Amino acid sequence: MYDHLEVEKKWHKYWDEHETFKTDVWDFSKPKFYALDMFPYPSGVGLHAGHPEGYTATDIVSRMKRMQGYNVLHPMGYDSFGLPAEQYAVQTGNNPNGFTQENIKTFTNQLKELGFDYDWSKTIATSDPDFYHWTQWIFKQLYKDGYAKYVDMPVNWCEELGTVLSNDEVIDGKSERGGYPVIRKNMKQLCIDQAAFAERLLEGLNEIDWPESTKEMQRNWIGRSTGVEVQFEIVGGGKFSIFTTCIETIYGITFMVLAPDGDLVQELMPRIKNQDEVKAYIQETVSKSEMDRTELNKGKSGCRLEGIKAINPVNGREVEVFIGDFVLANYGTGAVMAVPSHDQRDFEYAIAHHIDMIQVIEGQDVSEHAFEKQDYLGKGCKLINSEEFTGLTVEEAKVAITKKLVDMGIAKETVNYRFREWIFARQRYWGEPVPIVHLEDGTDYVLPDEELPLILPELEDYKGHNGKAPLENATDWKQYNQNGVKGVRETSTMPGSAGSSWYYLRYIDPQNKEQLGNPELLKHWMPVDLYVGGPEHAVGHLMYSRIWNNYLYDKGIVVCKEPFKKLVHQGMILGENGIKMGKRYPEFVVNPSDIVKKYGADTLRLYEMFMGPLEQSKPWSMAGCDGARRWIDRVYRLFIESGKVTDTNDGKLDKVYNQTVKKVTEDYESLGFNTAISQMMIFVNDAYKAETIYKPYAEGIVKMLSCITPHIGEEMWQLLGHEDTIAYEPWPTYDEAKLVEDTITCVVQVNGKVRGKFVAAVGSSNEELEKQAMELETVKRQIEGKTIRKVIVVKGKVVNIVAN
Known part of the structure; x- marks a missing residue:
C-alpha cells in the first residue's frame, strides 16, 4: 500500500515544475489531437463528483494520444459570466469579478488535485477583458454584416432577475436560475438571425460524428418545413398570410387563428364586437411565457373575434376568426389555418369552441364522437369535398392546388423554419458590454477596433430597475462623445452563451493581442477532435457554436465549417439515492476533494x-x-x-x-x-x-x-x-x-446430453478429437455396454456420440 497524499503531491509538483503538459502549438512535425471539455461555470460551491467524469475521459484519451506521438492540446477554462455572480453582486453590492476570481481559484485547485493533463498556460475565462475583446469583435462583424440587428418583439421577461431570458433558460414558465415567474412582453431586442444559417446547419450534421439523438434534436429545433404561403382577405378589408405544409386540406378550413399579441388584432380592434373579452384574453396571453403557450397538449384556449371573418380564396367561403395563445406573433406569419377534420389540435379546438368541420380527405368518420387521431394524409388517400380536385390523391392535390393559388397571385412555395432570432441582449450587468452607441439621430454607431475591448464599469448598484439594465446606473460610462460622435451606449449586455460560442478557438492562441487567433494556428488545430460534455447543451451552446463557427468560416477566419468533429455526452453521476446531485439533496452530494483526501x-x-x-x-x-x-x-x-x-x-x-x-x-x-x-x-x-x-x-x-x-x-x-x-x-x-489461440475446448455429448469437455490442440483431426472424447471417464461410463452407432464431430466445438 502506498501513501496517496505523498505520491500525488510529488507528481503535481513535478508536472508544474517541468511544464509536462504545456503544448507547443507551433510544432507541426507531429499529427495534432485537440481534446476539449465543455468548460464549467465557476460557481461558489465548487466541483462535485459528477464533474470529473467527462474530464477524466478526455484526459485518458489525451494521454494515450500523446504516447502515440501526437501533439496534444487539452486546455481548460471558465465560462465565467452568468447569473450567479450577478445575483451575488446585487445581494452584496460587490463587483462580481472578485467573487468570480475566487471561484476560479477554487475550481483550478480542485482540477489540479485530480491530476488532469491540462495546459494551464492556455487557460481562458470569458469574463477576462482580453478574451471578451474578441467576443465583442466577432459580434461587431455580425452586426456589420446584418446578422445582428435590433428587432421589436415579444420576449421572455423575468421581473425578479430584471432581464430577458432565452427560451432554453425558461422551464415550465419559470426561470431556470431561481425558478422565478417569466412573462411575455414586447421589447426592442438585439438579435442574431439564426435562420440565415439554418440550411448549412442541417447539412453540417451529416459531416460530423455526433450522437444521432443530438443531431435529431438540432434538426427538430431548426424545424425545416416546405410548404405554401397563402394570402387570405378579411371581409370588410384587410388581409393576412398563413404558411401550411398541407395545402391539399385548404377546402376543409372552417376557422382561422391569429396571434393575440400580433399587430393585426390591434388593427382590427375597432371592428371587433366583443372588445372587452378580446382585450382580456390578450392580457392573459401576454402574461404567459412562450413555453407555456406552445407546450404539448395545449392549444384549446382561445377567443372568437366577433364581427371578423376571413375568406377562403379557393371557394370564397367565409370562415370565423379566433385568437389563440398557441399562435405566436414572432413565429411564421402569426396566423394559422384550421382544418379540424384532419388535425388533432384543430379538432380539439373546434370541439371546445363549437365550430363546424368539413372532411376533405377520405378516411373514417370524423364526427365529434367518432374522431380519433390518425394519418388521413397517407400516401394514396384521395380528396373529397374539394371541388375540381375531388378524386385526386394527396400528392396530386398538393401540386394542383398550389398551382391554382400561385396562378391566382396569392401564394408562393416557400421553406419555413421553427428556428427564430437568437435574442442577444440581457438586462444584466455581468456580461460582455455591447460595442454600440445610439446616436441622437436614431442611427447606431459601432465602436472602432481600437476602442475594444469596451470594459465593464464598476457600479454602486448592480440591480436594474423598472425593466432597465443595471448599466443604466453607469451615468458617466453611458455617455459617449469621441471623435465628433455623440450618443448613448447600449446598456444591455451579451448573453452567457456569447463567449462559449467561440472559446474553443481562443485556446489555440490565447495571448494574441492582435487577432482572435493566428490564421496558421487556427488552420492547423481546428476542428476539435474530441468534445465531451452534457446533452443539456444540444440546442443551446452546441447550436450557437456551430452558427458562429459557420460565420467565421464565411469570413475566412477558420477553415472548417464545423467546430467539433466528434462529440460525446457523458452520463450523470447520481447520488447514492439514485437522484441527481444538487441543492435539493445536499446530503447525497459527493465532494471530490473528500474522496481525494481519503482514497486519492x-x-x-x-x-x-x-x-x-x-x-x-x-x-x-x-x-x-x-x-x-x-x-x-x-x-x-x-x-x-x-x-x-x-x-x-x-x-x-x-x-x-x-x-x-x-x-x-x-x-x-x-x-x-x-x-x-x-x-x-x-x-x-x-x-x-x-x-x-x-x-x-x-x-x-x-x-x-x-x-x-x-x-x-x-x-x-x-x-x-x-x-x-x-x-x-x-x-x-x-x-x-x-493473439492466436493454440488450443480449443470441445464439448462431448452422448445421445444429445453433455457428458464432459476436453482441451485439444488447434488443428487436431476429427479422429484425434474422437479419440480424446472416448477417453473421458464420464463418457466411458455412459457408453459402457452400448454399441456406438455414430460419432459426429463439429470440428473445434462438439463431439456428439450416438450409442444404444
Missing part, C-alpha cells in the same frame, strides 16, 4: 471510469470507491513489491498481455473505459498466478493504466527504473501472432 485522485478517476459506459448515468457508491482503491494497491504490490518482475520472458503471459494491449487500445479509442479496466484486471489476475512477470509487460500495463491513474502510474514507472515522466513514453504495441 487516482481512485476517484478509476472508480468513475469503471462504473459503467461513459454515456450512461450511474449511482455513486462508496463501497465501489473502496474497491477501486484496493485494486490499485493490488497492482502496486504486484509490480513493485512482489519481486516477480524480471528481464526474462517465460512466455506464459504472452497471450493475455497482447490481448490486453489490443483491447485497451481499442477501448480507449472508443471511450469504453470500463471494459478496458476489466481487461487490465484479467491481466493482473493472471500475473498473480504466474511465477514471473516479464518487465516490458509490466511496463506496458503501467503505461496504459497511467492514463487513468496518472499519479501512481508515474510512481510505478519511476520505481521500475525510469527517470523521465511516463507521459511521453511510446504507447505499447501488440503482436498479432501471439
Whole structure:
C-alpha cells in the first residue's frame, strides 16, 4: 500500500515544475489531437463528483494520444459570466469579478488535485477583458454584416432577475436560475438571425460524428418545413398570410387563428364586437411565457373575434376568426389555418369552441364522437369535398392546388423554419458590454477596433430597475462623445452563451493581442477532435457554436465549417439515492476533494471510469470507491513489491498481455473505459498466478493504466527504473501472432446430453478429437455396454456420440 497524499503531491509538483503538459502549438512535425471539455461555470460551491467524469475521459484519451506521438492540446477554462455572480453582486453590492476570481481559484485547485493533463498556460475565462475583446469583435462583424440587428418583439421577461431570458433558460414558465415567474412582453431586442444559417446547419450534421439523438434534436429545433404561403382577405378589408405544409386540406378550413399579441388584432380592434373579452384574453396571453403557450397538449384556449371573418380564396367561403395563445406573433406569419377534420389540435379546438368541420380527405368518420387521431394524409388517400380536385390523391392535390393559388397571385412555395432570432441582449450587468452607441439621430454607431475591448464599469448598484439594465446606473460610462460622435451606449449586455460560442478557438492562441487567433494556428488545430460534455447543451451552446463557427468560416477566419468533429455526452453521476446531485439533496452530494483526501485522485478517476459506459448515468457508491482503491494497491504490490518482475520472458503471459494491449487500445479509442479496466484486471489476475512477470509487460500495463491513474502510474514507472515522466513514453504495441489461440475446448455429448469437455490442440483431426472424447471417464461410463452407432464431430466445438 502506498501513501496517496505523498505520491500525488510529488507528481503535481513535478508536472508544474517541468511544464509536462504545456503544448507547443507551433510544432507541426507531429499529427495534432485537440481534446476539449465543455468548460464549467465557476460557481461558489465548487466541483462535485459528477464533474470529473467527462474530464477524466478526455484526459485518458489525451494521454494515450500523446504516447502515440501526437501533439496534444487539452486546455481548460471558465465560462465565467452568468447569473450567479450577478445575483451575488446585487445581494452584496460587490463587483462580481472578485467573487468570480475566487471561484476560479477554487475550481483550478480542485482540477489540479485530480491530476488532469491540462495546459494551464492556455487557460481562458470569458469574463477576462482580453478574451471578451474578441467576443465583442466577432459580434461587431455580425452586426456589420446584418446578422445582428435590433428587432421589436415579444420576449421572455423575468421581473425578479430584471432581464430577458432565452427560451432554453425558461422551464415550465419559470426561470431556470431561481425558478422565478417569466412573462411575455414586447421589447426592442438585439438579435442574431439564426435562420440565415439554418440550411448549412442541417447539412453540417451529416459531416460530423455526433450522437444521432443530438443531431435529431438540432434538426427538430431548426424545424425545416416546405410548404405554401397563402394570402387570405378579411371581409370588410384587410388581409393576412398563413404558411401550411398541407395545402391539399385548404377546402376543409372552417376557422382561422391569429396571434393575440400580433399587430393585426390591434388593427382590427375597432371592428371587433366583443372588445372587452378580446382585450382580456390578450392580457392573459401576454402574461404567459412562450413555453407555456406552445407546450404539448395545449392549444384549446382561445377567443372568437366577433364581427371578423376571413375568406377562403379557393371557394370564397367565409370562415370565423379566433385568437389563440398557441399562435405566436414572432413565429411564421402569426396566423394559422384550421382544418379540424384532419388535425388533432384543430379538432380539439373546434370541439371546445363549437365550430363546424368539413372532411376533405377520405378516411373514417370524423364526427365529434367518432374522431380519433390518425394519418388521413397517407400516401394514396384521395380528396373529397374539394371541388375540381375531388378524386385526386394527396400528392396530386398538393401540386394542383398550389398551382391554382400561385396562378391566382396569392401564394408562393416557400421553406419555413421553427428556428427564430437568437435574442442577444440581457438586462444584466455581468456580461460582455455591447460595442454600440445610439446616436441622437436614431442611427447606431459601432465602436472602432481600437476602442475594444469596451470594459465593464464598476457600479454602486448592480440591480436594474423598472425593466432597465443595471448599466443604466453607469451615468458617466453611458455617455459617449469621441471623435465628433455623440450618443448613448447600449446598456444591455451579451448573453452567457456569447463567449462559449467561440472559446474553443481562443485556446489555440490565447495571448494574441492582435487577432482572435493566428490564421496558421487556427488552420492547423481546428476542428476539435474530441468534445465531451452534457446533452443539456444540444440546442443551446452546441447550436450557437456551430452558427458562429459557420460565420467565421464565411469570413475566412477558420477553415472548417464545423467546430467539433466528434462529440460525446457523458452520463450523470447520481447520488447514492439514485437522484441527481444538487441543492435539493445536499446530503447525497459527493465532494471530490473528500474522496481525494481519503482514497486519492487516482481512485476517484478509476472508480468513475469503471462504473459503467461513459454515456450512461450511474449511482455513486462508496463501497465501489473502496474497491477501486484496493485494486490499485493490488497492482502496486504486484509490480513493485512482489519481486516477480524480471528481464526474462517465460512466455506464459504472452497471450493475455497482447490481448490486453489490443483491447485497451481499442477501448480507449472508443471511450469504453470500463471494459478496458476489466481487461487490465484479467491481466493482473493472471500475473498473480504466474511465477514471473516479464518487465516490458509490466511496463506496458503501467503505461496504459497511467492514463487513468496518472499519479501512481508515474510512481510505478519511476520505481521500475525510469527517470523521465511516463507521459511521453511510446504507447505499447501488440503482436498479432501471439493473439492466436493454440488450443480449443470441445464439448462431448452422448445421445444429445453433455457428458464432459476436453482441451485439444488447434488443428487436431476429427479422429484425434474422437479419440480424446472416448477417453473421458464420464463418457466411458455412459457408453459402457452400448454399441456406438455414430460419432459426429463439429470440428473445434462438439463431439456428439450416438450409442444404444
